Amino acid sequence: MTQENPKPSRSFAGIAGIVAAATLISKVFGLVRQQAIAAAFGVGAAATAYSYAYIIPGFLLILLGGVNGPLHSAIVSVLAKRKHQESAALVETVTTLVGGLLLVVTFAQIFFADAIVDIVGHGLEPATRAIAIQQLRIMAPMALFAGLIGIGFGTLNAANQYWLLSISPLLSSITVVVGIAILTGQLGKDIIKPEYAFIGGMVLAWGTLAGAILQWLVQLIVQWRLGLGTLRLRFNFKSPGVQEVIRIMTPATISSGMMPINVATDLYFASPIPGAAAGFNYANLLVQTPLGIISNIILLPLLPMFAKLSEPENWPDLKLRIRQGLLLTAVTMLPLGALMVALSVPIVQVVYERGAFKQEATQLVSSLLIAYGIGMFAYLGRDVLVRVFYALGDGQTPFRISTFNIFLNAILDWFFVQPFGAPGLVLATVGVNCSSIIMLLWLLDRKLNGLPWREWSVPILGLMxxxxxxxAASFGTLVGCQQLLGTQGLLIQFLQLCVSGFVGILVFAAIVSLMKIPEVNIFVTRMRQRLLKK
Structure with a gap:
C-alpha cells in the first residue's frame, strides 16, 4: 500500500538542503563538545575511562538511536509503503517490544559493568578502571533511550520531517559542554589534576545521559502532535506491519550490534598503547562531523526512495538511485578523505591543541586521522548498499556479512597493530569496510539480476x-605556506589550513567539472537554484 501523505513530496535537493543545515548545526555542537573534553581532560584518566565506558551506551545511541540506524531504517522501510492512519498503532507496538528488550540490556550493563570494562580495557590502571565502571552504570539507561530515539527518527522520516532528525543530537553535546563549563568554573586549572579525574568522569557520564533523555523528549512531543504514536503499550506483535519491521529490524540490529564488538576488539589491541583509546575518540569525531552531515544528506532522502522502488518492476529505477547514492558518496567522501590525509596535522592543531591537549597528543590523533581519511568512501558507500538491502526487506545479508567481518577485523587488527601501531587498527577497519562493499555489490548483482558495473566503476575510479x-595540491600548498609563515600560532595555522583546503577543493572541482557526471551536475544545479532562491 502507498502511504497517504498530506504534504507534497520534496525534491532530493530540497531535502538535502534542510538536512545539511540542521546536521551542520548539530555537528558543530558535537565538535565544540569534543573540544571542551580535550581542553579539560586531554588524554587523561577521565577521558580514557569515558572512551571505554561509552562503548556500549554510545554505540547503542549512535546505531540504534541514530539517523540511518537499523531501527530508523526498518521503520522507514515499512511506514513508507503504508497509509498514514496505520502508523500510530504500528509505532506504539514496536516501541513496546523494543523498549521491553532494551530494559533488559540496561539492567545487564548495570549489573555486569565491572566485567564489561575488564573485557574491553584489560590493561587499564585501577583508578581509570574504577571511573569507567561508574560511568558505564550511569550511562546504562541510554540503551533504552537509544531504541526509543531510533524508532522516533524512523517515524518522523517517514512523515517527511527532516529538520528535527538532524538537529536534535546537539542536545547531547549541549548537556556535556554545560557540565564541563560548570566544573571548570568551580575547579579552574585544577581540573586536570589526577585527584579530580573521578569527578570529571562523572560529569561526562551524567551529561551524556541527560542529553539522550532530552533528545527523546523533544521528538516524542513532535510525534504526538503529528498523531504518530504515544507512550501507549500495545502487544499486537503478530500484525503484518510489525512482523515486517521485525524481519528487517532483527538482523539489522544484531548486525549493527556487532559494531561495538569490532570497536571493543580495536580497544583491546589499543589498550597497551598510551592514550590510544582517547585518541580514537578525538580522531573519530573529526571524521564523523563531516561524515555525519554528508551521510544524512545522502541517506535520509534515498532510503524512502529505495523502499518505494523495491518491487521487481521498479528495479531499473532502483539501480539509478543506487548509482546516484554511490556517486554522490564518491564525489564528497573521496576528496574529503584526501584533504584529511594531506592536512591531518594542522586540522588537529587548530581543533584540539590547547589546554591539556599537547603536541604528543596531536601526533597521535593526526596519525589516526590519516588512517580514517583513507577509508571514508568505503565507510559511507557500505551504508548506502546496506540500506538497499533493508529497503528490499533483506536484513539477513548485511547480518551475515557483519558476522564474517568480526573475525576479519580481529585478524587484521592482529596483523596491522605491530607494524603501524594505533593507526593500524583504523586501517583494519578500512579493510573490513572495503570487503563489505565488495560482498554487498556482488550479492546485489545477483539479487537485482545484474548491475551496470562499468557505468558505476569508471566515474568512481576517475573521482578517486x-x-x-x-x-597532493593541498599538501604542496600547505608546505609552501609553512615555509613562508612558519608553523606557530593558532591564527597562522588556521589560515594555512583554509588556504590549503581551498586549493585542494578548487582542484577537485575543476576535475569533476571536466568529468561531466550527470548525477553530480543535476544535484549541484538544484542545490544552487535552491540557495539562490532563498
Whole structure:
C-alpha cells in the first residue's frame, strides 16, 4: 500500500538542503563538545575511562538511536509503503517490544559493568578502571533511550520531517559542554589534576545521559502532535506491519550490534598503547562531523526512495538511485578523505591543541586521522548498499556479512597493530569496510539480476584519481605556506589550513567539472537554484 501523505513530496535537493543545515548545526555542537573534553581532560584518566565506558551506551545511541540506524531504517522501510492512519498503532507496538528488550540490556550493563570494562580495557590502571565502571552504570539507561530515539527518527522520516532528525543530537553535546563549563568554573586549572579525574568522569557520564533523555523528549512531543504514536503499550506483535519491521529490524540490529564488538576488539589491541583509546575518540569525531552531515544528506532522502522502488518492476529505477547514492558518496567522501590525509596535522592543531591537549597528543590523533581519511568512501558507500538491502526487506545479508567481518577485523587488527601501531587498527577497519562493499555489490548483482558495473566503476575510479591530485595540491600548498609563515600560532595555522583546503577543493572541482557526471551536475544545479532562491 502507498502511504497517504498530506504534504507534497520534496525534491532530493530540497531535502538535502534542510538536512545539511540542521546536521551542520548539530555537528558543530558535537565538535565544540569534543573540544571542551580535550581542553579539560586531554588524554587523561577521565577521558580514557569515558572512551571505554561509552562503548556500549554510545554505540547503542549512535546505531540504534541514530539517523540511518537499523531501527530508523526498518521503520522507514515499512511506514513508507503504508497509509498514514496505520502508523500510530504500528509505532506504539514496536516501541513496546523494543523498549521491553532494551530494559533488559540496561539492567545487564548495570549489573555486569565491572566485567564489561575488564573485557574491553584489560590493561587499564585501577583508578581509570574504577571511573569507567561508574560511568558505564550511569550511562546504562541510554540503551533504552537509544531504541526509543531510533524508532522516533524512523517515524518522523517517514512523515517527511527532516529538520528535527538532524538537529536534535546537539542536545547531547549541549548537556556535556554545560557540565564541563560548570566544573571548570568551580575547579579552574585544577581540573586536570589526577585527584579530580573521578569527578570529571562523572560529569561526562551524567551529561551524556541527560542529553539522550532530552533528545527523546523533544521528538516524542513532535510525534504526538503529528498523531504518530504515544507512550501507549500495545502487544499486537503478530500484525503484518510489525512482523515486517521485525524481519528487517532483527538482523539489522544484531548486525549493527556487532559494531561495538569490532570497536571493543580495536580497544583491546589499543589498550597497551598510551592514550590510544582517547585518541580514537578525538580522531573519530573529526571524521564523523563531516561524515555525519554528508551521510544524512545522502541517506535520509534515498532510503524512502529505495523502499518505494523495491518491487521487481521498479528495479531499473532502483539501480539509478543506487548509482546516484554511490556517486554522490564518491564525489564528497573521496576528496574529503584526501584533504584529511594531506592536512591531518594542522586540522588537529587548530581543533584540539590547547589546554591539556599537547603536541604528543596531536601526533597521535593526526596519525589516526590519516588512517580514517583513507577509508571514508568505503565507510559511507557500505551504508548506502546496506540500506538497499533493508529497503528490499533483506536484513539477513548485511547480518551475515557483519558476522564474517568480526573475525576479519580481529585478524587484521592482529596483523596491522605491530607494524603501524594505533593507526593500524583504523586501517583494519578500512579493510573490513572495503570487503563489505565488495560482498554487498556482488550479492546485489545477483539479487537485482545484474548491475551496470562499468557505468558505476569508471566515474568512481576517475573521482578517486582526482582526489589524489587534489590532496597532493593541498599538501604542496600547505608546505609552501609553512615555509613562508612558519608553523606557530593558532591564527597562522588556521589560515594555512583554509588556504590549503581551498586549493585542494578548487582542484577537485575543476576535475569533476571536466568529468561531466550527470548525477553530480543535476544535484549541484538544484542545490544552487535552491540557495539562490532563498
Amino acid at each position: 584519481a582526482g582526489s589524489i591530485v587534489a590532496g
